[in-house]
Amino acid sequence: MLDLLLDPSFAASIPRFVTPILLAALGGALCERAGVFNIALEGFLLMGAFAAVLGSYFSGSPYVGALAAMLAGMALGLVFAEFNLRRGGDSIVVSIAINLLAAGLTTFLLRAIFDVTGAFSDAGIVGFGPVRLPLIEDIPFVGQILSGQSALFYVALLCVPLMHVFLARHRLGLRIRAAGENAEALRAGGVEPRRVQLVALLACGALCGLGGAQLSIANVNLFVENMSAGRGWIAVVAVLLTRGRPWPLFFIALLFGAVDSLSFRVQGLGLAQQFTDMMPYLATLIVLVALSWWRARRARGETR
Amino acid sequence: MRVELNGITVRFGPVTAVDDVSLGIEPGEIHALVGENGAGKSTLMNLLFGLVRPAAGTVVLDGVERRWSSPQDAIASGLGMVHQHFMLQDTMTVLENIVLCAEPVGRFGFVDFAAARRRLDAIAAEHGIAVDLTREVGRLSVSQRQTVEILKVLYREAELVILDEPTAVLTPQEKDRLFDTLRNFRAAGKSIVIITHKLDEVMEIADRVSVMRAGRLVRSSLLDETSRQEIARGIVGGELPEARTRKAQAAGDVVLSVRDATIARRGRPVGPVSFDLRAGEIVGIAGVSGNGQSELVRGLTGLDPLLSGGISLCGQSVETLDVAARRAHGMSYIPEDRQRMGLALGASVSENANAGRDDRSAFTTGPFLRHGAMMRFARAIIEDYRIRVAGPSAAASTMSGGNKQKLVVGRELTRNTAVVVAENPTWGVDIGAIDFIHGELMRMRDSGHAILLISTELDEVIALSDRILVMYDGAISGEVSGGEANREDVGALMMSRGKAA
Amino acid sequence: MMETGALNLRNVLPWLWTVLWIASIVLALLLFVGAPVGEALSGFWQGAFGGRRHAYLMATLSRSALIVGMAISVMLSFRAGLFNIGGEGQLVAGGLAAGLIAILLPGPPLVVLAAAIAGAMLAGAAWALLAGVLQLYMGVPLLVGSLLLNYPIRYIGSYLVAHPFRDVPSGMVQSYLVPQATWFAYFPGTRLDIGILFTLTATAFALVYSYGTLHGYHTRLNGLSADFARTVGLPVRRLTLQTLAISGAIAGLVGAIAVFGIHHRYIDGMLVQPLYAWTGIIAVLLVGMVPWAVPISGFFFAAVQTGAAGMERAAGVPKEIALVIQAVIILFVASRVSGALSSRAGRGDGDA
Incomplete structure (x- = not known):
C-alpha cells in the first residue's frame, strides 16, 4: 500500500481527480459564503463538461472549450438566480431542478447535435495538453506531481489563495461574506444582498464550468452521459464541511481527489470494480462522521 | 439637517x-x-x-x-x-x-x-x-x-x-x-x-x-x-390600565428547586445557579439579555442537558428527563420566540392548540385523531383567552403578534401545571395583550401555581414579581423582594456580580 | 361577487404566464431539433394515453405505479421535515432484496412472494434508517447522508448481479429470473400488472396517515418547525426514525413491484437510470407536499415520460426531452408553490 502511495505515477494522477472537485467546491464556497444554498454543483459540472466538448469540437481549441464551459456554467447560475433569488423559489427545489435540467439538456443535446446516445468521442475534440514547468519538473517526486498537469489544474491551484485574499480584503468579498452572515444588515447598509448573491452564483457557474472542462477535455477527450458521476455532490460535502473557507477546502478536495484517484488505481489489484467505485462515497461519509465527531469533542472541550 | x-x-x-x-x-x-x-x-x-x-x-x-x-x-x-x-x-x-x-x-x-x-x-x-x-x-x-x-x-x-x-x-x-x-x-x-x-x-x-x-x-x-x-x-388612546395590585398571599411549598445547575454555552458555561420556587408566587428573573437567562430556561425545560447540578420538580428529580416527561410532571413553558418555538406557523390554530396535550385519549381513538374534539378544545382556548382569529382551522400565521402570544399562553396555562416558566411572555405585543397576559399570570399565581418569569423588561418584572433574582454574566448576582422601591438595587445587580442587596 | 372574480383573475394570471413560459420553452426545443410540431404533439398524446387498446396508457399507468410509489415515500419524509433524498438507494435496496429472496428462497410461490415483498420493505427501511442514524448520532446532515448512501447500494447491487448471482448465459449484467409463479398477474386483457394495486394501497395508507393519525399530525408539526416540536415535548428523534422507516419501506415496496411486475429479475441500473426516485421527488415538490395531489402529480410526470417516448417514435424528438420538460416545470412551479424546506434542511440539525 505504501509503495502505491509513493509511486510517482499514482501521485501524478491525483491532480486530475482533484481539479474538478476543487473547482466546483470553490464555486460552491462562494455561494455558501454569500448565503446561497446551492447544491446544484453536480448539474453545473455536468453542463460544463458538455459545453467544453461542444466548444472544443467546433473551434478546435481547448481554450474555447473552457470558455464555453464557463459560459454554460454561468448560464445555469443565472437560471438559479432567476428562480431562487428573484422569484423566491426554494433553493433546494431549484437545485434539484437544475441538476435534472443539466442531466436532461446534456443527453438531449447529445442526440440533437451529435446524434449519439451514451457517449460522444471524436478526433475533432481537442483537449488540454500537459503543461511542463521548467525547473520544477526536475525536482524529484514533487516535480512529477506539479509539472505536466492541465492548465486548469494550475488555475484551480491559483484560485485557492486568490479566493482567500479576495474574501478577506476585497470589497466584494466583504460584501459576499456579509450577504451570507446577515443579509438584512447588508441591505440596511444600502447594498442589495441579492445582487451580491447573483455575482457569487455567476462566479460559481464559471468555476464549475472549468471543473467540468477538466473532466471532459483534460482528463479525457470525450463526453459521457452523467460523467460528473457524483463529484458535484462530493464538492457540496466539501463546502459544507469547511463552511466555504478556501484553505480547508483545498485540503478536503485534495483528500477526496486522492481517494478518487486511489480507487482508480486499486482496480488493477483484483478488487471488483464495484467496490473501488464505492470508495469515494464511503470516504466522504467517513470524513463527515469523523469531522463532526471531532467538532463535537472540541465543543465539549471548550465549555470545560 | x-x-x-x-x-x-x-x-x-x-x-x-x-x-x-x-x-x-x-x-x-x-x-x-x-x-x-x-x-x-x-x-x-x-x-x-x-x-x-x-x-x-x-x-x-x-x-x-x-x-x-x-x-x-x-x-x-x-x-x-x-x-x-x-x-x-x-x-x-x-x-x-x-x-x-x-x-x-x-x-x-x-x-x-x-x-x-x-x-x-x-x-x-x-x-x-x-x-x-x-x-x-x-x-x-x-x-x-x-x-x-x-x-x-x-x-x-x-x-x-x-x-x-x-x-x-x-x-x-x-x-x-x-x-x-x-x-x-x-x-x-x-x-x-x-x-x-x-x-x-x-x-x-x-x-x-x-x-x-x-x-x-x-x-x-x-x-x-x-x-x-x-x-x-x-x-x-385613552386612560392607561390601572397598575396591578398584588393580593397578599403566603407562598406555599417548594415546587421547583434548582441546585447548582450549570448549562453549556459558547465560551464559559452558565451557572452554577440555585434557587427555589414556591407555590403561589411569581419569581422574576431580571437581567440584560444574553446573561445566561435563555440557557437557564433551556436547561430547566429539558431542551438542553445540564452539565451538572440538579432540578427537582414537585419533589421529584427531573434533570435527566426529557421535555415531555418534565411537562408531564407539572411544568409548562411559554417560550420567548413564539414564531419558531411557541407555534408552528404553517399549522392551523387547532393543530397548535392541541400540540403537547397530556390527555391524549380526549382527542384520539387508537392511532386516529378526532378532529371534532380537537376543534372544540381549540375553540375553548380562543374564547377563554379572547383570541381574535377567523376560527380554529385558520392558519396560525394569520394572527397578529398579540393573538399568537395569547394562543401560546392559553395552550400552556390551560394545562394547569404546578410550575409555569414564562420567558419574555409579552415581548413585542400590544398593550392590550400585555395587560391580559399579565392578568392571566397573576390569576395563576393567586390560584396557587408557581410562575418563573424571565424577562428583560424591568418594568414587567417589577410589576409582577414577589421576589426578583437578577442574572449577570451567567450567574445569579443577587435577590431582592418585588416592588417599585427596589428598582435601583436591581439596576445595580444587572451590571455586576454584586453581593445581594 | 365582483371582488372574488377579480381575485380569481389575479390568482390565475401568473399561472397562465407560467404555462405559457413552459410551452414556449418546449416549443423552442422542438424547433431546435427541427421536429414537426403537430406530429410531435399528437405523438406525445398517443404515447401517453393512446395506443391499440390503450396499450400506451397502460404503460403510463405501469410507470405511474413506480413513480407515485416513490413520490408517496418521499412525501412522508418531506412533510416531517426530513430531507431524505436517498429514495433511490432505498428503492435499490428493496429491489435487490426482493429479487434475491425470490431466487434463493424455496417454498410455495405465494409464501416466497410475501417473504420477498416483506424483505424488500425491510431492506428499504433499513437503508433509510441508516441515513437517520447517521444524522442523529453521527452528525451527518440527512440531505447529504441519504444522498451519499445512494451510491454504495447501487454498486453493491451491481456487484451481486455481476458476480455471485449473475445470469451468465444471458450475457447481461442481471440476476436470474425470479420463479415465474411469483410474477404479478396482468389485469385481464391488458399488459398492465397488478403492481399498481400495491401502490394504491400505499397511497391510501399515506393519505389516512397524513390526515387522520396522531403520528402523522406529530410528524407534520415536526416538519413545520422542529423547534416547536421539541418545545412542546414531541419525541423528535423517535418520530424521525419511524418516519424514515415508513418512507424507506414504501420505497422498498416499489423496488419489489418493479421486480415482480415489470423486469422479473434484478438488472443492473434498472431502478437508477429511469430516475424513478428523482421523478418522485419532483412530483412531490410540484404540488407543494399536499398529500391528495401527490398521486395526480406522479401520474402526470409518468405521462410526460411515456409521452416523450411517443414523441420520439412519431417525430424523432429525442425522448430525453422529458427530463428537460420536468425540470423546467419544477423551476417555474417551485417559485410559486412554496415548500418551506431549505430553512432547516441541509445544514443538519445542529444536533451534533
Missing part, C-alpha cells in the same frame, strides 16, 4: 402601517417618537431611511424633495440609523463591520483598511467613544455592539441619526452613558430621532415628542408644552 415628512402613507398589502403622517425634525434637537408596538414608528423611520417606499407623501431634506431607491441614497444624504436589532456581522471584526458598504477602496477594489483606521481614530478622539477595532463583533457585549453601530453612523458622517429602541438592551447605567453621547451629538448640531416606548426616557432626554397610534400621528409638540399624562393618553 432639517427634515420634513409630508403626508406619508405606507401600505403593506391591505394593511396601512402609516397613515398620512406629517412630521418635522429640526437640527440640533432630540426628537422622541413614541407609541406602542405596531403603531408605525419603526415603519415611518424605515421609510425615511429608504428601507420601505411610501404609497403617498414626500420627504424633504433642507428644502429639497428626495426620493430614495435604496438606503444607500439615504446614507449618502447624511442619514444614519441604529436599528433595534443590530445590523452587524458577528463573525467580522469591528473594523470590517464599520467599513462594510462604505469601504475605502484602493487598487482592484481591495479595501484600504489603513485609511479607515485613521478616520476612526479621528472620530474616537472627537466624540470620545472607542472600541477595539480588531475584536470580533460576536464576542462583544450588547452595549459595545451598540457603540459599533454608532461608530458606523459617525463614519458615514451622518447629520441625522435615528435610533430605534436603543435602550431596550441596556442597563440603567449604560443608558446614561448613551444619553451623554446623544447630548454630545446634539451639541455638535446633529439631529437625533429616538424611537422608544419608555416615557421616563422621553421626559429625560427629548426636546420634542411625537406620538403615534395605529399608524397615525396623534400629536407632535415640544416637550415643554406637554405633560407625561398627555403623552401616555396619546399612546394608548
Whole structure:
C-alpha cells in the first residue's frame, strides 16, 4: 500500500481527480459564503463538461472549450438566480431542478447535435495538453506531481489563495461574506444582498464550468452521459464541511481527489470494480462522521 | 439637517402601517417618537431611511424633495440609523463591520483598511467613544455592539441619526452613558430621532415628542408644552390600565428547586445557579439579555442537558428527563420566540392548540385523531383567552403578534401545571395583550401555581414579581423582594456580580 | 361577487404566464431539433394515453405505479421535515432484496412472494434508517447522508448481479429470473400488472396517515418547525426514525413491484437510470407536499415520460426531452408553490 502511495505515477494522477472537485467546491464556497444554498454543483459540472466538448469540437481549441464551459456554467447560475433569488423559489427545489435540467439538456443535446446516445468521442475534440514547468519538473517526486498537469489544474491551484485574499480584503468579498452572515444588515447598509448573491452564483457557474472542462477535455477527450458521476455532490460535502473557507477546502478536495484517484488505481489489484467505485462515497461519509465527531469533542472541550 | 415628512402613507398589502403622517425634525434637537408596538414608528423611520417606499407623501431634506431607491441614497444624504436589532456581522471584526458598504477602496477594489483606521481614530478622539477595532463583533457585549453601530453612523458622517429602541438592551447605567453621547451629538448640531416606548426616557432626554397610534400621528409638540399624562393618553388612546395590585398571599411549598445547575454555552458555561420556587408566587428573573437567562430556561425545560447540578420538580428529580416527561410532571413553558418555538406557523390554530396535550385519549381513538374534539378544545382556548382569529382551522400565521402570544399562553396555562416558566411572555405585543397576559399570570399565581418569569423588561418584572433574582454574566448576582422601591438595587445587580442587596 | 372574480383573475394570471413560459420553452426545443410540431404533439398524446387498446396508457399507468410509489415515500419524509433524498438507494435496496429472496428462497410461490415483498420493505427501511442514524448520532446532515448512501447500494447491487448471482448465459449484467409463479398477474386483457394495486394501497395508507393519525399530525408539526416540536415535548428523534422507516419501506415496496411486475429479475441500473426516485421527488415538490395531489402529480410526470417516448417514435424528438420538460416545470412551479424546506434542511440539525 505504501509503495502505491509513493509511486510517482499514482501521485501524478491525483491532480486530475482533484481539479474538478476543487473547482466546483470553490464555486460552491462562494455561494455558501454569500448565503446561497446551492447544491446544484453536480448539474453545473455536468453542463460544463458538455459545453467544453461542444466548444472544443467546433473551434478546435481547448481554450474555447473552457470558455464555453464557463459560459454554460454561468448560464445555469443565472437560471438559479432567476428562480431562487428573484422569484423566491426554494433553493433546494431549484437545485434539484437544475441538476435534472443539466442531466436532461446534456443527453438531449447529445442526440440533437451529435446524434449519439451514451457517449460522444471524436478526433475533432481537442483537449488540454500537459503543461511542463521548467525547473520544477526536475525536482524529484514533487516535480512529477506539479509539472505536466492541465492548465486548469494550475488555475484551480491559483484560485485557492486568490479566493482567500479576495474574501478577506476585497470589497466584494466583504460584501459576499456579509450577504451570507446577515443579509438584512447588508441591505440596511444600502447594498442589495441579492445582487451580491447573483455575482457569487455567476462566479460559481464559471468555476464549475472549468471543473467540468477538466473532466471532459483534460482528463479525457470525450463526453459521457452523467460523467460528473457524483463529484458535484462530493464538492457540496466539501463546502459544507469547511463552511466555504478556501484553505480547508483545498485540503478536503485534495483528500477526496486522492481517494478518487486511489480507487482508480486499486482496480488493477483484483478488487471488483464495484467496490473501488464505492470508495469515494464511503470516504466522504467517513470524513463527515469523523469531522463532526471531532467538532463535537472540541465543543465539549471548550465549555470545560 | 432639517427634515420634513409630508403626508406619508405606507401600505403593506391591505394593511396601512402609516397613515398620512406629517412630521418635522429640526437640527440640533432630540426628537422622541413614541407609541406602542405596531403603531408605525419603526415603519415611518424605515421609510425615511429608504428601507420601505411610501404609497403617498414626500420627504424633504433642507428644502429639497428626495426620493430614495435604496438606503444607500439615504446614507449618502447624511442619514444614519441604529436599528433595534443590530445590523452587524458577528463573525467580522469591528473594523470590517464599520467599513462594510462604505469601504475605502484602493487598487482592484481591495479595501484600504489603513485609511479607515485613521478616520476612526479621528472620530474616537472627537466624540470620545472607542472600541477595539480588531475584536470580533460576536464576542462583544450588547452595549459595545451598540457603540459599533454608532461608530458606523459617525463614519458615514451622518447629520441625522435615528435610533430605534436603543435602550431596550441596556442597563440603567449604560443608558446614561448613551444619553451623554446623544447630548454630545446634539451639541455638535446633529439631529437625533429616538424611537422608544419608555416615557421616563422621553421626559429625560427629548426636546420634542411625537406620538403615534395605529399608524397615525396623534400629536407632535415640544416637550415643554406637554405633560407625561398627555403623552401616555396619546399612546394608548385613552386612560392607561390601572397598575396591578398584588393580593397578599403566603407562598406555599417548594415546587421547583434548582441546585447548582450549570448549562453549556459558547465560551464559559452558565451557572452554577440555585434557587427555589414556591407555590403561589411569581419569581422574576431580571437581567440584560444574553446573561445566561435563555440557557437557564433551556436547561430547566429539558431542551438542553445540564452539565451538572440538579432540578427537582414537585419533589421529584427531573434533570435527566426529557421535555415531555418534565411537562408531564407539572411544568409548562411559554417560550420567548413564539414564531419558531411557541407555534408552528404553517399549522392551523387547532393543530397548535392541541400540540403537547397530556390527555391524549380526549382527542384520539387508537392511532386516529378526532378532529371534532380537537376543534372544540381549540375553540375553548380562543374564547377563554379572547383570541381574535377567523376560527380554529385558520392558519396560525394569520394572527397578529398579540393573538399568537395569547394562543401560546392559553395552550400552556390551560394545562394547569404546578410550575409555569414564562420567558419574555409579552415581548413585542400590544398593550392590550400585555395587560391580559399579565392578568392571566397573576390569576395563576393567586390560584396557587408557581410562575418563573424571565424577562428583560424591568418594568414587567417589577410589576409582577414577589421576589426578583437578577442574572449577570451567567450567574445569579443577587435577590431582592418585588416592588417599585427596589428598582435601583436591581439596576445595580444587572451590571455586576454584586453581593445581594 | 365582483371582488372574488377579480381575485380569481389575479390568482390565475401568473399561472397562465407560467404555462405559457413552459410551452414556449418546449416549443423552442422542438424547433431546435427541427421536429414537426403537430406530429410531435399528437405523438406525445398517443404515447401517453393512446395506443391499440390503450396499450400506451397502460404503460403510463405501469410507470405511474413506480413513480407515485416513490413520490408517496418521499412525501412522508418531506412533510416531517426530513430531507431524505436517498429514495433511490432505498428503492435499490428493496429491489435487490426482493429479487434475491425470490431466487434463493424455496417454498410455495405465494409464501416466497410475501417473504420477498416483506424483505424488500425491510431492506428499504433499513437503508433509510441508516441515513437517520447517521444524522442523529453521527452528525451527518440527512440531505447529504441519504444522498451519499445512494451510491454504495447501487454498486453493491451491481456487484451481486455481476458476480455471485449473475445470469451468465444471458450475457447481461442481471440476476436470474425470479420463479415465474411469483410474477404479478396482468389485469385481464391488458399488459398492465397488478403492481399498481400495491401502490394504491400505499397511497391510501399515506393519505389516512397524513390526515387522520396522531403520528402523522406529530410528524407534520415536526416538519413545520422542529423547534416547536421539541418545545412542546414531541419525541423528535423517535418520530424521525419511524418516519424514515415508513418512507424507506414504501420505497422498498416499489423496488419489489418493479421486480415482480415489470423486469422479473434484478438488472443492473434498472431502478437508477429511469430516475424513478428523482421523478418522485419532483412530483412531490410540484404540488407543494399536499398529500391528495401527490398521486395526480406522479401520474402526470409518468405521462410526460411515456409521452416523450411517443414523441420520439412519431417525430424523432429525442425522448430525453422529458427530463428537460420536468425540470423546467419544477423551476417555474417551485417559485410559486412554496415548500418551506431549505430553512432547516441541509445544514443538519445542529444536533451534533
